[in-house]
Amino acid sequence: MTAPGPPGTRNGSGPAAPAPWTEGLELTGEQRAAQAGFADFAARVVAPYADRWDREERLPGEVVRALADSGHLGAVVPADQGGSGLDAVTFGLLNEALGHACSSVRSLLTVHSMVARAVLRWGSRALRDRWLPALARGTAVGAFALTEPEAGSDVAGLRATAEETSGGYRLTGGKRWITCGQFADVFLVFARCPGGPAAFLVERDTPGCTVEPVTGMLGTRAAMTGHVDLDGCEVPAEALVGRVGFGLNAVAADALETGRYSVAWGSAGLGRACVEAAARHAATRRQFDRPLAQHQLVQRLLTEMAVGTGAARLMCLRAGRLLGSRDPQAVEAVWAAKYAAARSAFRAAADAVQVHGAHGCGPDSPVQRLLRDAKVMEIIEGTTEIQQTVIAQSVVRELAGPAKGPVPSENRGAHDDAR
Structure with missing residues (x-):
C-alpha cells in the first residue's frame, strides 16, 4: 500500500513529522531517526486508508502484515527473542505516529504489546520460547481479555472462573469489548481460581472459545472489537501466566x-x-x-x-x-x-x-x-x-x-x- 502523497506527508496534505510548536523534546539521535521512520510508515501505510477502514469497520490483513514486517508488533519484545526491543520513549513515539494516523491501528499495537509484555515478564521459560517469537513476528496477534459484563472499572467483579483439571484448567465465562477480538490468535484471559485471580493464554481455536463480532462502535471502529465467550474451555497447565493469585x-x-x-x-x-x-x-x-x-x-x-x-x-x-x-x-x-x-x-x-x-x-x-x-x-x-x-x-x-x-x-x- 502506498500513499498518494510523497513520503513524510500525511496523505500529501500536511506534515507527518511533529509541527514546529511541538519540537524541542530533547530526543537522542536514534530516537529522532526512529521518529522520522515511524512518521513515514504511518503516512504511507496507514493515514491514506484510515477513513475507509473506519467506514468498513475492519483492518485489512495487509496492514497487520506491514506492522509485523516493519518490526512494530515486536516493539516491546527484546531483540534476542526476535523483537525490536524499543526503549520506552521510542515505543511512545511509535504509538504517537500511529495515533496521529489511525487510532484503530494504534489500538492493535496497544493490546498486542500488552500481551507480549505479560508473556515476557510473567510467562514461564516454555511460554516465552513458544510465544514471544510469534508475537514479535506477527505470526500470532495477541488480545487482552479482562473486561466482563459486570467487571469494567471494578475488576473485583471478575466472574470468569478457572477450574483446575488433571491436565490444566477449564475456563468458563464471558469477556466483553475485546479489541482485535475478531482476528486475534491468542487471548490473555483473566479468571478466578480457588487460590485467587490468574491469567492464561488461550488460543483462538481452543474448543469452547467463541468470538462474537461487535459492530457500530462509537470510535476505533476498525479495531474489530469482539465479545469472547469461554464455555468449559480447557487449556494446559503451561498456559498459566505467572502464578495463581498474581492475575x-x-x-x-x-x-x-x-x-x-x-x-x-x-x-x-x-x-x-x-x-x-x-x-x-x-x-x-x-x-x-x-x-x-x-x-x-x-x-x-x-x-x-x-x-x-x-x-x-x-x-x-x-x-x-x-x-x-x-x-x-x-x-x-x-x-x-x-x-x-x-x-x-x-x-x-x-x-x-x-x-x-x-x-x-x-x-x-x-x-x-x-x-x-x-x-x-x-x-x-x-x-x-x-x-x-x-x-x-x-x-x-x-x-x-x-x-x-x-x-x-x-x-x-x-x-x-x-x-
Missing part, C-alpha cells in the same frame, strides 16, 4: 501500565492530527471576507488545541523517561500522561469539528472520525473519573500523608478492553 495485582496491572502508556502517546498523536486539520481548514476557509484563521475566536480555539496537545506530549515524554530509568514515580507519571493526553485530545477533536462547522459533521469528515476516536480515549485504560481518583490519592499521599478510604480497583473502564 490482577501483577500480570494485569503491569500489562495495563503498558496499555495506558501506549494510549497516552496515541492520544497525543490524535490531538496533533486535530490541530493540523483545524489549522489547514482555518487557513483556507473564508467567512466574512477573510480566512477563519483571522477570526479571534477561532484563534482562541487553535491556541488551546496547540498548547494542550504540546503539553500532553511533554507529559508523555516525562513518563517515558521515568519508565526507561525504572523510576518509582513512573507509575504516577503514566497515569497523569494518559489523563492529560486523553482529555486534551477530546477537547482538540471537539474544537476541530467546531472550526470545520458543518463540514466537520459530515460522514466523510476526518475530524468526525477523530472526535469519535478521541472520546474512546477518555474511557479505555482507566476512565477519566477513575484516573481523577487515583491521581488525587497519589497527590494526597505525597503532600499530606495517606488518605482514608477504599482505593478503586486497578482497571480501565466500562469500555475497558475495546483495547
Whole structure:
C-alpha cells in the first residue's frame, strides 16, 4: 500500500513529522531517526486508508502484515527473542505516529504489546520460547481479555472462573469489548481460581472459545472489537501466566501500565492530527471576507488545541523517561500522561469539528472520525473519573500523608478492553 502523497506527508496534505510548536523534546539521535521512520510508515501505510477502514469497520490483513514486517508488533519484545526491543520513549513515539494516523491501528499495537509484555515478564521459560517469537513476528496477534459484563472499572467483579483439571484448567465465562477480538490468535484471559485471580493464554481455536463480532462502535471502529465467550474451555497447565493469585495485582496491572502508556502517546498523536486539520481548514476557509484563521475566536480555539496537545506530549515524554530509568514515580507519571493526553485530545477533536462547522459533521469528515476516536480515549485504560481518583490519592499521599478510604480497583473502564 502506498500513499498518494510523497513520503513524510500525511496523505500529501500536511506534515507527518511533529509541527514546529511541538519540537524541542530533547530526543537522542536514534530516537529522532526512529521518529522520522515511524512518521513515514504511518503516512504511507496507514493515514491514506484510515477513513475507509473506519467506514468498513475492519483492518485489512495487509496492514497487520506491514506492522509485523516493519518490526512494530515486536516493539516491546527484546531483540534476542526476535523483537525490536524499543526503549520506552521510542515505543511512545511509535504509538504517537500511529495515533496521529489511525487510532484503530494504534489500538492493535496497544493490546498486542500488552500481551507480549505479560508473556515476557510473567510467562514461564516454555511460554516465552513458544510465544514471544510469534508475537514479535506477527505470526500470532495477541488480545487482552479482562473486561466482563459486570467487571469494567471494578475488576473485583471478575466472574470468569478457572477450574483446575488433571491436565490444566477449564475456563468458563464471558469477556466483553475485546479489541482485535475478531482476528486475534491468542487471548490473555483473566479468571478466578480457588487460590485467587490468574491469567492464561488461550488460543483462538481452543474448543469452547467463541468470538462474537461487535459492530457500530462509537470510535476505533476498525479495531474489530469482539465479545469472547469461554464455555468449559480447557487449556494446559503451561498456559498459566505467572502464578495463581498474581492475575490482577501483577500480570494485569503491569500489562495495563503498558496499555495506558501506549494510549497516552496515541492520544497525543490524535490531538496533533486535530490541530493540523483545524489549522489547514482555518487557513483556507473564508467567512466574512477573510480566512477563519483571522477570526479571534477561532484563534482562541487553535491556541488551546496547540498548547494542550504540546503539553500532553511533554507529559508523555516525562513518563517515558521515568519508565526507561525504572523510576518509582513512573507509575504516577503514566497515569497523569494518559489523563492529560486523553482529555486534551477530546477537547482538540471537539474544537476541530467546531472550526470545520458543518463540514466537520459530515460522514466523510476526518475530524468526525477523530472526535469519535478521541472520546474512546477518555474511557479505555482507566476512565477519566477513575484516573481523577487515583491521581488525587497519589497527590494526597505525597503532600499530606495517606488518605482514608477504599482505593478503586486497578482497571480501565466500562469500555475497558475495546483495547
